[in-house]
Amino acid sequence: MHLPPFETLIDAHATELHRFLVARVGPTEAEDCLQETFMSALRAYPRLRHDANLRAWLYTIAHRKATDVVRRAMRRPSSSLDGIDPAASPAPVAADDGLWADVRALPPKQAAAVVHRFVFDLxxxxxxxRMGTSEEAARRSVHEGLTKLRRRIPHDR
Amino acid sequence: MTDDLERRLTEAPAGDLDLERLRATLAERAGEAGLLDVAYGTYDSPLGPLTVFVTPRGLVRLSYPGEPVEAQVDELAATISPRVMAAPTRTDDVRRQLDAYFAGSRTSFDVPIDWRLVRGFANAVLRATARIPFGGISTYREIAAEAGSPNAYRAAGNALGSNPVPIVVPCHRVLHAGGGLGGYTGGLDRKRYLLALEGVLEA
Known part of the structure; x- marks a missing residue:
C-alpha cells in the first residue's frame, strides 16, 4: 500500500473542493484558495500516513485556507461588516450573494459545517x-450556524 | 424542519473550474517550488509517442507506447515519490535532445540519468551500455564482462530488456555475438530503426 500519485488527488477532488471554496470565500477568491490548498497539500504529502483519509485531509487544508482568506478580508479597512470587500469582487454577484456573505461571516467551523450539510447534503x-470532529460536534456547528443565519436574515426575504 | 433558509443554502452557486488549467498551473508552481519529485511529458518520436519521466536528479524513465502511462505513474509514485505530476515543460531538455538525435544532428545525450530504478548487476550492465558510442555495437557477453561477470550474459540480457531509459542508454547497440539482433524492449522493428539511424544497419 502506498500513497497514490498526487495528480490523481487533483482529478478526484478539485471540482468538489472548488465548490466548497466558492461557498466559503466566494467565486473570486475560490480558485486562488484552491491552488494554495493543493500547494500546501503537496508540501506535506510525502509525510502523510499511508492510510490517511485523503479527502478529509484535503478538506481540512481547504478549510484552513478559506478561514485565512475570510479573516484577511475582515481585517481590510475598506471591508464592510459582512467581510466582503465590494471593490475586490468585480465578479457578477449572484442573486443570493447576501446569504453567502452571511455564511462567510459565520465562525469558520460553523460556516464549513453549514456548507457541508446543505451544499453537499452530507x-x-x-x-x-471531513472536519476532523465528531458527529455530535458537526451537528452542533450546523445548528449554531443556522441559528445565527436566521437572526441575520429578515423574515420577509 | 426544512425552511426557506435551508432551501436557499442548497442552491449554492457551483462556480466554474477549468481542471486542465488548474493542473497545468499547479505543475508549474510545484516545479518552481521544488515540490515535484517526478514530472512527465509526452514526446512524439518517429517510433511513436514516448513518455519522458524526470526527477530533480535526471531522466528516470523513458517509455515506448504500449505500457499504460497511469500504470507507470503509479509505479513511480511507489518507488520514487508520490509527488508525481504531468509537467511537460520539465521534460523540455530531454525532448529537445531527442529531437536532435532523431534529426541526426546529435550523437550523444547530455542528460543526467537518475539510476534509482536500477539496482545491482543490472545497474552495472546499463552503465556499461551507456558507454557504447553512437554508431558502435557490443554483445551481451562483452557487456556482461564490462559489468564484472563475463558468464552472466543471460542476466545482462535481462537487465537490457528492462532498461528504464532506452534510446538514451543505448541498449539497442547490444547484439548477439553471432550477428543476430537479439531482443529489444520496444520491439525489433524499433531496434532496427535506431541501428539504421546510427548507420550500423542499412536503412
Missing amino acids: AFAEIGQ
Missing part, C-alpha cells in the same frame, strides 16, 4: 469526518 457523521 450526513452529520460524514461532516464530522
Whole structure:
C-alpha cells in the first residue's frame, strides 16, 4: 500500500473542493484558495500516513485556507461588516450573494459545517469526518450556524 | 424542519473550474517550488509517442507506447515519490535532445540519468551500455564482462530488456555475438530503426 500519485488527488477532488471554496470565500477568491490548498497539500504529502483519509485531509487544508482568506478580508479597512470587500469582487454577484456573505461571516467551523450539510447534503457523521470532529460536534456547528443565519436574515426575504 | 433558509443554502452557486488549467498551473508552481519529485511529458518520436519521466536528479524513465502511462505513474509514485505530476515543460531538455538525435544532428545525450530504478548487476550492465558510442555495437557477453561477470550474459540480457531509459542508454547497440539482433524492449522493428539511424544497419 502506498500513497497514490498526487495528480490523481487533483482529478478526484478539485471540482468538489472548488465548490466548497466558492461557498466559503466566494467565486473570486475560490480558485486562488484552491491552488494554495493543493500547494500546501503537496508540501506535506510525502509525510502523510499511508492510510490517511485523503479527502478529509484535503478538506481540512481547504478549510484552513478559506478561514485565512475570510479573516484577511475582515481585517481590510475598506471591508464592510459582512467581510466582503465590494471593490475586490468585480465578479457578477449572484442573486443570493447576501446569504453567502452571511455564511462567510459565520465562525469558520460553523460556516464549513453549514456548507457541508446543505451544499453537499452530507450526513452529520460524514461532516464530522471531513472536519476532523465528531458527529455530535458537526451537528452542533450546523445548528449554531443556522441559528445565527436566521437572526441575520429578515423574515420577509 | 426544512425552511426557506435551508432551501436557499442548497442552491449554492457551483462556480466554474477549468481542471486542465488548474493542473497545468499547479505543475508549474510545484516545479518552481521544488515540490515535484517526478514530472512527465509526452514526446512524439518517429517510433511513436514516448513518455519522458524526470526527477530533480535526471531522466528516470523513458517509455515506448504500449505500457499504460497511469500504470507507470503509479509505479513511480511507489518507488520514487508520490509527488508525481504531468509537467511537460520539465521534460523540455530531454525532448529537445531527442529531437536532435532523431534529426541526426546529435550523437550523444547530455542528460543526467537518475539510476534509482536500477539496482545491482543490472545497474552495472546499463552503465556499461551507456558507454557504447553512437554508431558502435557490443554483445551481451562483452557487456556482461564490462559489468564484472563475463558468464552472466543471460542476466545482462535481462537487465537490457528492462532498461528504464532506452534510446538514451543505448541498449539497442547490444547484439548477439553471432550477428543476430537479439531482443529489444520496444520491439525489433524499433531496434532496427535506431541501428539504421546510427548507420550500423542499412536503412
